[in-house]
Amino acid sequence: MADFDLSFLAKPPVLLPIARHKRSLQYAVEKYPVVIVVGHTGSGKTTQLPQYLHEAGWCAEGKMIAVTQPRRVAATTIAGRVAAEMRCQLGQEVGYSIRFEDMTSDKTKIKFLTDGMLLKEALSDPLLSKYSVIMVDEAHERALNSDLLLALLRKIQKKRLDLKMIVSSATIEAQAIANFFQGGQDDQPSQCKIVVLDGRSYPVDIQYLDQPAEDYVAIAVETAIKIHKDEGSGDILVFFTGRDEIQRGLEVLTDYAQKILPSDQALQPLPLYAGLSQAEQMYVFSPAAEHTRKVILSTNLAEASVTIDGIVYVIDSGYVKLRTYDPTTNIETLRRTPVSKASAVQRAGRAGRTRAGKCYRLYPEAAYQDLLMTTPPEICRTNLAPTILQLKALGIDNLASTQYLTPPPAKLLARGLEVLYSLDALDDYAKLTTLGSRMAELALPPMLGRALLASVTDDFNCLPEMLTVCAMTSQQSQEGNNLFFSHEGERAWEASRRKFATEEGDHLTYLNAYNAFVKENQSQRWCQSNHLSFKALSRAVSIRAQLERNVQRLGIATRVDPRTPNATTDRILRCITTGYFANAARMNPVDGTFRSLISSQRSTVTMHAHPSSLMFNRKADYVIFSELLESGNKIYIKDISKVEKSWLTQYGSKYYQVKEGK
DNA sequence: GAGCACTGC
Numbered sequence: 001m002a003d004f005d006l007s008f009l010a011k012p013p014v015l016l017p018i019a020r021h022k023r024s025l026q027y028a029v030e031k032y033p034v035v036i037v038v039g040h041t042g043s044g045k046t047t048q049l050p051q052y053l054h055e056a057g058w059c060a061e062g063k064m065i066a067v068t069q070p071r072r073v074a075a076t077t078i079a080g081r082v083a084a085e086m087r088c089q090l091g092q093e094v095g096y097s098i099r100f101e102d103m104t105s106d107k108t109k110i111k112f113l114t115d116g117m118l119l120k121e122a123l124s125d126p127l128l129s130k131y132s133v134i135m136v137d138e139a140h141e142r143a144l145n146s147d148l149l150l151a152l153l154r155k156i157q158k159k160r161l162d163l164k165m166i167v168s169s170a171t172i173e174a175q176a177i178a179n180f181f182q183g184g185q186d187d188q189p190s191q192c193k194i195v196v197l198d199g200r201s202y203p204v205d206i207q208y209l210d211q212p213a214e215d216y217v218a219i220a221v222e223t224a225i226k227i228h229k230d231e232g233s234g235d236i237l238v239f240f241t242g243r244d245e246i247q248r249g250l251e252v253l254t255d256y257a258q259k260i261l262p263s264d265q266a267l268q269p270l271p272l273y274a275g276l277s278q279a280e281q282m283y284v285f286s287p288a289a290e291h292t293r294k295v296i297l298s299t300n301l302a303e304a305s306v307t308i309d310g311i312v313y314v315i316d317s318g319y320v321k322l323r324t325y326d327p328t329t330n331i332e333t334l335r336r337t338p339v340s341k342a343s344a345v346q347r348a349g350r351a352g353r354t355r356a357g358k359c360y361r362l363y364p365e366a367a368y369q370d371l372l373m374t375t376p377p378e379i380c381r382t383n384l385a386p387t388i389l390q391l392k393a394l395g396i397d398n399l400a401s402t403q404y405l406t407p408p409p410a411k412l413l414a415r416g417l418e419v420l421y422s423l424d425a426l427d428d429y430a431k432l433t434t435l436g437s438r439m440a441e442l443a444l445p446p447m448l449g450r451a452l453l454a455s456v457t458d459d460f461n462c463l464p465e466m467l468t469v470c471a472m473t474s475q476q477s478q479e480g481n482n483l484f485f486s487h488e489g490e491r492a493w494e495a496s497r498r499k500f501a502t503e504e505g506d507h508l509t510y511l512n513a514y515n516a517f518v519k520e521n522q523s524q525r526w527c528q529s530n531h532l533s534f535k536a537l538s539r540a541v542s543i544r545a546q547l548e549r550n551v552q553r554l555g556i557a558t559r560v561d562p563r564t565p566n567a568t569t570d571r572i573l574r575c576i577t578t579g580y581f582a583n584a585a586r587m588n589p590v591d592g593t594f595r596s597l598i599s600s601q602r603s604t605v606t607m608h609a610h611p612s613s614l615m616f617n618r619k620a621d622y623v624i625f626s627e628l629l630e631s632g633n634k635i636y637i638k639d640i641s642k643v644e645k646s647w648l649t650q651y652g653s654k655y656y657q658v659k660e661g662k
Numbered sequence: 663g664a665g666c667a668c669t670g671c
Contacts, residue, residue: 072669097671099670241666320667322666407666482665543670610663610664632664
């Protein structure tokens with residue numbers, strides 16, 4: 001007993017509600033190919049069920065149990081908990097596997113991993129033959145990768161009758177998932193069993209506004225103050241849509257908190273969003289000082305990704321920022337959108353985890369009735385080019401006939417196919433080309449993958465440089481989106497950015513910054529004094545190493561010509577253009593805005609250089625860019641480099657014929 | 663003059 005500190009466990013496993021269902025769950029998995037488990041957070045399904053299956057003998061004969069999660073943190077922390085409960089060292093019988101980190105061994109029986117990771121494993125082991133049971137957790141969130149995994153597993157199960165599947169879902173999606181696996185074969189013996197676990201949550205009293213809120217940030221702040229004055233103890237969680245709203249609310253509440261008399265209970269406002277550093281996020285989880293109430297202002301992060309103890313009051317703005325891809329214009333938008341009923345319920349539930357709570361919805365009850373039942377699944381609002389490539393590489397060729405939980409809109413599929421065709425990843429019959437199958441191995445967006453593969457050819461011969469450009473372009477910093485940033489104001493970072501800036505634009509500037517970082521032995525202090533994100537650069541180092549391994553495995557890497565060890569900027573830019581020719585624009589010299597070169601967009605869309613780009617206040621003629629996004633009624637392009645017009649038609653001949661040659 | 667949340671042997 002003394003060997004392991006189990007004090008952090010909320011409850012001894014035998015007392016969890018799921019313990020009563022142990023036998024019936026073991027029986028259901030024995031009898032049915034698919035078991036759908038419905039249970040709230042705190043039911044213990046994710047930690048206990050794999051152990052029940054282990055006990056029931058599902059790890060015999062060298063087979064493993066896989067448990068997938070949509071997020072990496074969940075995979076690692078849950079694995080740690082289960083290892084502690086089973087009293088083994090993490091990485092032995094219980095392990096996890098996420099990108100850049102494999103904590104498994106040949107002893108591993110229960111493996112936690114991300115959905116994306118299991119999809120990648122299927123590339124080399126198409127029937128996932130290592131596993132006897134695969135549990136897909138949090139399927140109701142309808143994340144892209146879990147939807148794809150369900151579609152793949154449904155196919156695999158037809159060939160592997162011994163494979164057992166467990167899908168964990170909230171009530172709202174359970175029946176849809178059951179129908180999906182039943183596949184309309186109602187006359188067949190039942191394939192699917194739904195097991196409902198009683199949750200351990202407390203009632204939440206829900207209150208609405210009489211009128212729609214004009215400024216919900218102001219009302220949320222008022223409500224929080226009112227709770228603090230009138231209601232009993234317990235922390236407050238406020239749902240806003242982004243950093244701006246959070247900072248605005250924080251200011252007012254901080255002002256108020258400073259005026260509270262020392263004799264009264266103190267109030268501690270805290271922000272929570274992904275853009276904050278790890279250290280800044282930790283404040284939210286540490287208990288408040290004595291005689292102090294925490295009020296946490298959060299984005300959607302606190303809805304599913306993160307659980308905070310001690311919340312008794314929830315204030316819900318009723319909105320979320322949702323990313324949506326428009327296949328006609330090729331633009332990604334980030335738009336403030338009303339939440340779904342499922343989200344509103346989930347948010348309210350955050351108040352009832354430790355005792356009965358209250359939820360204040362900052363909209364009228366009639367508005368709640370008008371909300372969509374669920375948020376549209378990601379597969380219906382995302383750029384499908386990477387997905388199609390991935391599925392084709394997995395041998396799922398006829399995408400129209402493949403059954404999805406929700407089929408993606410035809411326009412999204414058509415657009416994705418068109419992009420892949422223009423990149424030579426697909427042939428005239430929409431079959432994967434050799435190039436395409438190599439692109440699928442790379443863990444890069446198709447356009448970047450195409451450019452990276454071009455770098456090994458004699459024409460460009462710039463693999464080392466392109467590995468860096470691709471790693472830098474594909475990495476997304478957790479501290480916000482910028483490689484360059486500073487707390488000392490814009491002038492400070494603008495000055496240091498100039499040190500690395502190149503005439504040609506963002507991509508080669510990234511290359512310079514990366515090379516300098518490596519030359520300085522990846523020093524964190526050096527990053528600080530140069531206003532560079534250490535996190536972003538470190539992540540790029542990991543990605544670059546992985547990309548290099550992937551390219552080596554493909555066996556196509558060329559030797560660097562010793563006479564010209566460093567590629568010319570001309571060659572690198574041309575190489576980038578082989579992937580990004582479709583994302584081309586021309587600057588209007590009068591006002592510095594950009595117009596798309598695609599005929600369908602040319603007359604309608606005015607684009608602006610994103611303020612994070614070097615091209616924000618520089619002159620150019622023709623450019624290519626990595627990202628096109630709409631935000632606040634303006635269309636921005638990001639990661640911009642200058643190119644020659646002739647390169648576009650040279651490397652994108654197929655594309656410009658298709659689009660313009662009618 | 664700006665960044666919802668995630669993710670890849």
